[in-house]
Amino acid sequence: MFLLFVNSVIPVFGYFFIGFSRSSKLNKMIFKLLPVLFLMNLFGLSAYANKGANLEIFNLFSNTTFGFNIDKLNFLLLLSLGLIWITFVFHINQISKFLQEEITDNLKLKITASFALLNCLIISNNLLTTLFFYSFLLLLNHFFAKDFLYEKNSKLCIIPKLSFYLQSFLFFVAVVLNDKFFGNVSFLLQNNSQHLNLLVLYFVALFFIFLIPYLFYQSFKSSNIALIYISFFVISGFGSLVIFTKILKTIFASSASNLIVSSIFHYFLVIVFTIILINAVLMIFSKNLKASFFYLISNQILLSAISITIFASFDNSKIYLPIVSSALSNILILLSFSNFNFYIEKLKLSSIKGMFDNLKISSIFLIFALLNVLPLFPAISLYEKFFVIKAIFQKELLWIGIIFVLNFFFIFVLGCKLSYFLLSKIEGNTKNIKSSDENYNQNKQEDLTNFELSLNLIPFAVLFIMIVLPIFLQFKIGIFAL
């Protein structure tokens, strides 16, 4: 109980501290210390993951209590969250010296708040509590987007604003309907074969902003470091995936297999197919590298949601796999892409042509990241997709199969395109860098060269985890023996 309480309090306390303390040194220390403390506490909590623990604080209406709980699924989700958090913290720490202090402080504050909310979201014990924290997360996303992503006074700002509003409203309606149909809002198994439409509503509500990303991107700032919009997308995507996983694992555990073969889900898949197709086409033909990765991440989050549905139908015990895999894969893509983007912006280059010579390690990591999502690299993604493909063949899930093949094809094309650009030899490239060197401070240039090495330490760590994790999961080693 106490550990669960501490677990919920650590990030919140960190947020308040970073928000209100005026000492930047102390803030930096706390910012680094928070995920470490969080993970340390998780090791303590692992003892309760198997038998489960509840912390009930208030009686809420509709026969529920406000409180937190920990079980196997929550524990694994928290572990993924801890890994993402620590990655973000170290990455932000490394690039912070090249960013304005104001931006870094704001970014640190919003990132900490996001993780505090995601933590509460994972351990919340019913849908009402989840709705409460999710609304805060969406509000935070709005402010995140407002501060870092939109062009000020852009008329298109209304699209993301409206999207966030509709996302929260639809989720609210879904929770109300849950209460109406089942008489409670707890994460409990319900007799719900009649209410599959509700599950589709949950899907639409939770992934609303990923269903219209091509509209969403139009209002984004063109010159902003990739990490910022990446953080934004990973955080909002992770939050939605967490809720969807919990709903499928508990409330709809018995009827997920009915959903997969239901006609309403097929209609819905056709819509998702269309959206993924639009995203994929935009991803391939976009001249802007950031836009390409934006669409790629959107697609991966939607596909993870579909994977979660498949796992819920066929192998409920491994339902955490898509979310862990998606979190790690997206982080690897985004970190390696962020390194590129950062380099391009600092050296004021126009494209990534011939960058392999200058950023060999980053290029290799980027290729690894794309191979991982394909999935042609022996890591967590391949482990997860193995089960998905098995289910597709066993149950002849035509539409889902088409969607995954389409995704494979388009990522392959994107990978080829990027490899071509990276490996192509352009004579002017070295000159280009050198000419920009003239305008660039010599010390900073040296910093940046060393920086490439240090920046890739984190992607390397992520890659290592991705390779090792399936072994631990398959053979149930250490804390994965839950």
Place this chain on the structure above:
Amino acid sequence: MSAISNAYLIIFLPLIASLFSFLVPKKKIVVTTIVLTSLSLIALSCQNLLNVLAYKNISNNFDLGQISLGLEFSISAIGATFLLLAFFTKSIIFFFFTKDFENSLEEKNKIVFYQLYLFQFFAIAGIFTADSFFNIIIFVEIYILTIFALAEILLNQNRNNWRYFLFNSLVTILILFLLLVSQIIFSESNISAIAENISLILPSQLSFMIVFFAIIILALLSKMLFPYFSFKSENSKTSKFFLSELYFVKSAVAIFLTLKFSYVFFGNLTIELLGKVAPFLIFLSLSLVSYFALQLRKQNSYQNFFQHIICNNLAIVFVTLAISNLYSLQSLFFTIINFFFINLAFFFIFSLIEEKTDNKGQVFFILKRNFSSFFFPIKILLFFLSAFPLSFLFFSNWYLIKAAFDSIYLPLLFLIVAISNFSYVFTSLKLFEMIEIEEEKSENNFSNIASFLLLFAVIILLFASSDFLKNLSLEFALSLIP
């Protein structure tokens, strides 16, 4: 103390206190009496509310016929709720404006003003507790006459006052005539007894009853709402008091009387009638919310802001009346609570800001200047205004959505809730962003910490009270449904 003696204390304490103030006309004593009486009445009303939740209905009648003024009473959840709301609102308004009375009233008028104000508590207690048609009219008359007397002292609008007084007298004659008709038809003035008899009415008498019903409601509403517009243009401090009294206390009486006569007096007849006019009410609501959502960009003064939120509230009230089932009446309860707490708080804050500036009405622009001390109460209010989970509007939407799913007008109702929430959220974001910009400049760390802690406390309070509010709303709805 037993429930019945508690109710008698609520009725007679203000009467004794006001008699005492007439006997000892010393300003300090009278003011102290008002403070003590109002605080005691709030405490007694809270106790009364708990009693009502336990016993459903508290009533007593010595069967003394028409002379039982103040001796017969019947308090259900609706009466107990409004009693507490009215006492609370009236006391807060008094505390808020005391300084203004002291500064602007002549010495000889001050005592009379305070005595009348105290006497109003008695009239209000009578209106909300009486169960006899005749007694209600007497208490309403006392209340209206004290309002005219207060207007005479505060506003010096002799001509207008007389005009409204004459109008009021004509309406009183009409109501007395209706009382006579009801006495002839039912041979009874007790509302509970009439409600039992009204279900026995023959179909041939139905049209007559509908006309009778319409005239009663119109007469009561015109009596209660008519002088609203006359004091609107006044800018003096005392007229602010008068406006708040009219908007919040008098409207509480008006809403209570309308609900009591519609649902308790006429029962099924009202529900049948509302069912027939439901399309019109829903269309009206949709038009109201859509119009004000389209006007969002032009919202730049606090008058606009109030028009906006009051019309949105009104639209939701129309919708709840149109559906008139258990859930919709629960939604109505939360809309009313929101109106009396949140709108009143906004009214106070904007009045304070307006007081400190020459630029009347343009509070939205003034907020951009040096009013950082108002930021944190506004932030708390924005939490409520944006219908955030566990705020009053959230509960209102929760029950309205539940009610909508039992109605044939589901798509329209869904649209109304979505649009009205959209307006609330966007207005809140607009105000929040204004405050945030100023806060960044002011660097008032203490204000930030205080606002967060206060918001935290409010959220915990909401969590803790959600179950109680749900039960209260259920009792409120049950006391209205025949």
